[in-house]
Amino acid sequence: MGLEIIKPGLLTTLQDKGRYRHQKEGIITSGAMDTFASRVANMLAGNPEHEAVLEITLLGPTIRFTEDQLIALTGADLSAELNGEKLRLWRPFFVKSGSVLSFGAPQSGCRAYMAVSGGFDIPQVMGSYATYLQAGIGGYQGRALQAGDFIPCNSPTATGIALFSQATGTTDGHDYLAATWTPDPQFYPNYKPNPTLRAIKGPEFELFSDTSQEQIWKERFQVSSQSNRMGYRLQGVSLYLNEATELISSAVTFGTVQVPPEGKPIVLMADHQTTGGYPRILQVVSVDLPILAQVAPGQTIAFEEVSLEEAQQLYIRQEQNLTQLAHAIHLKHSK
Amino acid sequence: MKQKDMQLFRLYPLGDSAITVQFGDSIDEATHTKVRAFSSYLDRHPFTGFREQVPAFNTVTVYYDPWQASERGFYNPYTRVTEQLQHMLKVARENGKGTKPRVVEIPVCYNGSFGPDLEYVARHTKLTPQEVIASHTRGKYQVYMIGFAPGFPYLGGMAKKLATPRKQNPRPRIPAGSVGIAGGQTGVYPIETPGGWQLIGRTPLRLFDPNREQPSLLQAGDQVKFVAISEKEYWQRKEKSHGA
Numbered sequence: 306m307g308l309e310i311i312k313p314g315l316l317t318t319l320q321d322k323g324r325y326r327h328q329k330e331g332i333i334t335s336g337a338m339d340t341f342a343s344r345v346a347n348m349l350a351g352n353p354e355h356e357a358v359l360e361i362t363l364l365g366p367t368i369r370f371t372e373d374q375l376i377a378l379t380g381a382d383l384s385a386e387l388n389g390e391k392l393r394l395w396r397p398f399f400v401k402s403g404s405v406l407s408f409g410a411p412q413s414g415c416r417a418y419m420a421v422s423g424g425f426d427i428p429q430v431m432g433s434y435a436t437y438l439q440a441g442i443g444g445y446q447g448r449a450l451q452a453g454d455f456i457p458c459n460s461p462t463a464t465g466i467a468l469f470s471q472a473t474g475t476t477d478g479h480d481y482l483a484a485t486w487t488p489d490p491q492f493y494p495n496y497k498p499n500p501t502l503r504a505i506k507g508p509e510f511e512l513f514s515d516t517s518q519e520q521i522w523k524e525r526f527q528v529s530s531q532s533n534r535m536g537y538r539l540q541g542v543s544l545y546l547n548e549a550t551e552l553i554s555s556a557v558t559f560g561t562v563q564v565p566p567e568g569k570p571i572v573l574m575a576d577h578q579t580t581g582g583y584p585r586i587l588q589v590v591s592v593d594l595p596i597l598a599q600v601a602p603g604q605t606i607a608f609e610e611v612s613l614e615e616a617q618q619l620y621i622r623q624e625q626n627l628t629q630l631a632h633a634i635h636l637k638h639s640k
Numbered sequence: 641m642k643q644k645d646m647q648l649f650r651l652y653p654l655g656d657s658a659i660t661v662q663f664g665d666s667i668d669e670a671t672h673t674k675v676r677a678f679s680s681y682l683d684r685h686p687f688t689g690f691r692e693q694v695p696a697f698n699t700v701t702v703y704y705d706p707w708q709a710s711e712r713g714f715y716n717p718y719t720r721v722t723e724q725l726q727h728m729l730k731v732a733r734e735n736g737k738g739t740k741p742r743v744v745e746i747p748v749c750y751n752g753s754f755g756p757d758l759e760y761v762a763r764h765t766k767l768t769p770q771e772v773i774a775s776h777t778r779g780k781y782q783v784y785m786i787g788f789a790p791g792f793p794y795l796g797g798m799a800k801k802l803a804t805p806r807k808q809n810p811r812p813r814i815p816a817g818s819v820g821i822a823g824g825q826t827g828v829y830p831i832e833t834p835g836g837w838q839l840i841g842r843t844p845l846r847l848f849d850p851n852r853e854q855p856s857l858l859q860a861g862d863q864v865k866f867v868a869i870s871e872k873e874y875w876q877r878k879e880k881s882h883g884a
Contacts, residue, residue: 325703326692329679330848330856331786331830430850440790440831442850508652508660553667554787554794556694556701558658580696580787588655591706616656617706617717624707 306372307426310454314366314408316534319357319425319444319456320575324433328556328579335435335443338534338575338598339416341494342380344627346420348634349377349397349488351465356424357434357444361417363601365408366450372402374458375422375465381414381599388480396487397422397469404480414496414599422465426457438534438576468637486637492626494595499525501607502593505616507562507585509552517544521562521586525605526570532602534576539606543568546584554582560589560597562608572597590616592623648674649729651722657691659721660701661729667697667796672784674733675700676741676861681732687724689717695860696785697794741782743863746828748777748819749874750841757807757838761821764804772840773868775799781826781864791830791848791856795864798826810836817843819866830856844869844878 310317320343323336337343343358350356359366365383377397378385385392386407387400394417400406408417427434427445436444445456469484510518526539544564557563561573563583572589573581574597587608589597600606611619650662661678664671679695682702689709694701702725706717750758750773762769781795788794803824811834814820818829820837829835830847847857858864869877 327855328692328694328703329786329860330790330854331788331792332790332855431855440848440850505653505655508654553665553697553699554785555660555662555696555699556654556658558654558701558703560655578788579694580785585654588653591656613653613656613718614716617710620656620706621710621713621717625713 306374306460307455307457308421309369309371310366310450310452310456311369311405312367312407313450313452313454314361315364316360316362317366317450318360318436318438318448319427319434320360320436321355321357321434323575324431324435324437324443327431331579332431332440333437333576333579334559335433335437336575337418337435339380339418339595341595341623342416343418343420345395345488345630346377346379346418348627348631349379349395349468350375350420350422351397351462351468351634352420352422352424355434356420357427359419359450361408361419363411363415365417367405367407370400370402370404370406371455374400374402375461375469376400377420377422378417379420380417382412383414383417384409384412385417390480392481393483393487395490397465397484399469399482401480411601413498415601416598421458422461422469423459426459468634488630488633492630494592496596496599498600499605500593500596500600501609502597503590503611503616503619504560504562504587504593504608505590505611505613507587509546509584510586512546512550512584513564513586514545514547517546517586520544521570522608522610525607527605528600528602530602534574536574536577537572537597537600539570539572541569544570544586550584552582552584554580557581557585558588560591560594561585562587562589574598590619592616592619648733651725653718654701656717657706658701658703659718659725660699661725662699664698667784669782669796671698672782672861677735678729678732679860681728681735685728687721687728689721696787741861741863742859743780743865744858745865745867746819746843746845747869747873747877748841748843748866749869749871750776751871754842754871754874755819755840757820758840761802761804761838761840765801767801772802775802776826776840777866777868779866781866783858783860783862783864785860786856786858789829789831789833789848790850791858793827793847793858793862793864795826798824800824802826804838806836807838810834814839815842817845817847819843841866841868842874844874
């Protein structure tokens with residue numbers, strides 16, 4: 306069983322939680338931009354967390370299912386339709402063989418995630434399914450999907466089948482059947498356009514001028530059109546150091562806000578390089594990275610200071626919520 | 641913490657899921673020996689919640705999962721990881737003494753089309769091409785860090801007289817294996833990329849191979865020795881390295 310790609314969409318790639326343990330070899334982590342939505346997609350499809358999911362960017366693909374399949378769609382609302390009928394997000398679906406999934410105009414957010422129960426039948430490279438576009442490895446043949454691709458899928462998991470049996474009844478003339486339940490949205494990140502993101506001071510914060518230190522918390526920045534999975538370039542006020550300083554390169558990470566000499570900040574995203582030498586003014590907290598991942602070019606963002614302790618408490622709370630969600634799903638399928 | 645230890649390293653957070661350990665303020669072998677000792681100790685002794693570690697010139701950045709590291713919210717994750725790292729820093733320092741770096745020989749063909757900028761480098765440095773090759777192969781190079789691209793080594797130790805500025809106009813494509821000079825640095829391109837380095841030769845070895853157990857040929861802390869080979873040897877070794 307598998308997916309036939311009729312139209313590839315703008316940028317559709319296979320991703321997972323990321324490729325760890327090889328950054329010391331210069332190999333980037335890659336992985337889903339919105340790790341919250343991608344993890345929940347897997348949970349709803351009854352998959353373990355490490356399975357690959359499709360990351361769909363702004364203009365979605367057109368996909369034909371060659372067999373009956375259990376799927377879940379999360380993240381951005383990109384006007385998903387099954388055989389022309391609008392699909393609701395954040396819940397498991399049963400789709401009939403031959404059905405066609407398509408997307409329309411983006412309604413909110415930037416990236417949608419699709420999990421298939423059982424996962425995709427693709428090889429892991431260096432312990433991960435994630436597509437590393439620049440090096441051409443991982444995912445489906447190391448690249449974004451193209452028209453005519455056939456992405457093989459595994460059989461649905463027992464959990465997926467059990468989960469789905471909760472949505473019993475007939476397909477009632479429809480070509481799909483949606484589960485009647487969905488996770489409590491209060492667990493979701495605070496997805497919204499033009500968000501304010503929480504951040505802690507970066508290692509070089511104090512090297513910036515007093516004006517720049519104030520501006521980074523006060524001003525809004527526009528996400529430029531030159532933004533992608535590697536990083537978001539921000540337009541707005543320019544930020545400067547007190548005095549020009551040559552830094553010795555060291556590690557950078559997802560959410561690092563670095564400032565090159567011309568003064569326009571860049572937020573590093575999932576495909577960031579492993580090391581860098583620009584001063585790091587801020588670090589966006591982990592739990593707000595999914596919100597940032599859903600920001601499309603042209604929108605504005607602002608930053609709000611939190612302490613490291615708060616950032617880590619938020620992280621722990623989110624994991625507690627996800628654990629609770631996993632339990633709730635488990636109860637559904639063991640009923 | 642004792643005053644003495646304070647001078648040896650500094651810890652600071654890189655966001656909520658990483659801590660950077662900084663040894664010294666400069667690029668030198670003594671600092672990097674500490675980086676290497678700690679980096680390899682960490683890989684052999686992962687703590688609860690440890691994700692990975694990235695050594696650089698004077699730092700080791702330690703990535704962790706705050707949820708796991710805090711024993712699912714029981715401890716303060718930063719404090720917890722910091723305490724463990726401080727303990728490990730002491731042990732690693734004592735264990736790390738006397739470990740010898742691995743020496744990796746990299747065969748390089750400096751001839752004709754493989755080194756299109758060799759003549760330019762020779763003119764710029766006022767040496768003959770043979771003298772450039774002799775100096776480049778005489779050096780022992782320290783791998784300080786792998787970054788920029790998969791398997792790309794930042795090498796220290798090139799003879800100062802070989803320093804040559806980058807090309808004004810970068811080449812759109814540099815073949816994998818190209819050996820180049822940029823300013824006071826020398827390096828090898830692991831994958832085909834655009835770049836502005838002056839190319840003086842090419843190695844038949846694959847510096848990056850995702851299907852190898854250790855995808856990057858070089859690791860931070862290794863020492864590199866370049867060995868000049870003929871074009872014939874280049875093609876023989878090339879076939880071997882692709883000969884699966």
